[in-house]
Amino acid sequence: MLAGLIFATDDADDRPGTLAATLPFGGLTLIEFQARLLVGAGVSQLLVVVARLTPELLGAIARIGRRGASVDVVRTAVEAADKLHPLARVLVMADGLVTTGDVLSLLTEEGGDALLTVSDHDAAPGFERVGAETAWAGLARLDAKRVAEVAMLPRDYDFQSTLLRVAAQGKAAHIRLPAALSGGAHGIERDSRALATRGTLMLAVLVSKPVVWADRYILAPLARLALPPLMARTVPSVAMAAAGVLLGLGALAGILFETASIGVALSIVAALLFTIGAALAWLRDEEPLAAFQNLAIPGLAALAALLLGHVTSMRDGTATGWTLGIALVVAAALSERAARPGGKRRWWGSPVAYLLIILPFTIAGMPLVALAAAASYAAITLAAAIEGFREKP
Missing domain, CATH: 1.20.120.1760 (CDP-alcohol phosphotransferase transmembrane (TM) domain)
Structure with missing residues (x-):
């Protein structure tokens, strides 16, 4: 079973009070676009990690639910672990991530824990470091037990960062992001204007x-x-x-x-x-x-x-x-x-x-x-x- 975990907790940089996940992206919201990619990759269960629910986020989640996958809203790792099937493989998508189906396909194949990475020199803003010269590129394939391990830690830990650290300590494989595969459209954006630019790059990749x-x-x-x-x-x-x-x-x-x-x-x-x-x-x-x-x-x-x-x-x-x-x-x-x-x-x-x-x-x-x-x-x-x-x- 393939499940998806999307983080939607951070505010937009240029719109205080607005979640980055609900910023417009090509006629959709960003989180709807992320959900489309995951559902297209075969995900049957989606978990959306939130810090608060806004009307825009509720509307986006309702529209995502019409795409055929079950959608659950969770606030903590404990709630996420309870919702996930113990044998599920989880595709994790960072807050504010823009990517393509081709990049996501790197992680949909069978295998153990894996992190999509780039060199620290090529890391875009928002990519978290997972090594001396390596940064996490916002996508991961993890076993459901990694989420359960995070659930056992103190609740005031940041869920996304802690999950990444647990995976890295668990010797997750590193899959390098080929620069040519993303077409420049892969990155983390929390600014509405930069996100609009990413949308244009995304269309350029499509055509x-x-x-x-x-x-x-x-x-x-x-x-x-x-x-x-x-x-x-x-x-x-x-x-x-x-x-x-x-x-x-x-x-x-x-x-x-x-x-x-x-x-x-x-x-x-x-x-x-x-x-x-x-x-x-x-x-x-x-x-x-x-x-x-x-x-x-x-x-x-x-x-x-x-x-x-x-x-x-x-x-x-x-x-x-x-x-x-x-x-x-x-x-x-x-x-x-x-x-x-x-x-x-x-x-x-x-x-x-x-x-x-x-x-x-x-x-x-x-x-x-x-x-x-x-x-x-x-x-x-x-x-x-x-x-x-x-x-x-």
Whole structure:
């Protein structure tokens, strides 16, 4: 059983009387974002350690409870030990910690007590020292008995610091935080302005993950440029989704009325809007909207390819356009299906990559060549995916 322990006791540095855990973070509160990461990592029980309950914290805890995990509020180590199953493994998250799912995954694997650490030279403000040259990076995986050991100590001891000391004295393993994995988004923040900056970095991490060249080198950089002003103006993620849908419909209309190059270009811009909107929706806990936009990108690319083939076949009086459009969509869909998790290569095709291949040929007035080139690219990608699957089943 995997349990989560979140500390929410310290006040914000720039907002006296406001808990740092309840500061806004991308449309949520910070503690809701932390809980999302833990639930996503497989946690079924959440314990929130508090010093006092505020209306903002109560509201956040109520919303966390709707995510499917049980949520208990505790004030002391004694209460926490009573709530935890004796055999539970506990993921501990420091007060005010901002991190990513990739960083958290370092501690979700099987194993004994472990502390996420950084060198003292690289330690961010708020990281507690656990050695002469080592600092705790705010995450730990501990046995429930460590909490029970803290419960046996005097109650006036600081729960978080004491738990860390007990784990360190118990020879917990140290897992180094890879700098490249966090993307600069990992740290402890109790200042609302600094937390807003962390939110922007978090979004940059979210949109920089793609491996395939088209998404990584074209969509992701443009999305990173657009996200900070959108976050600053609190643009609703549903507005980005609506803009993407409207632009996508305009793209399909452009292809239908035989302005294929404009239609394909608009499809690429719509994919960019969906990428930005999906990142915003994910951070704001709007998962259905994020899932819709992630699916809208391949859906729009498929419709654009099929419609381009249809228009070309109707114009030429042959079935070539239909055949190439269907072949492209089928090969692209199968290559996505055949790709192993984490097994994609930089040069492989993607929905946006196929649109980028199609665009210059449609500008030159050669839609059949455009579809043939994209379909060939999809077929090569499919062959590579199948070969990779055969080599490493």
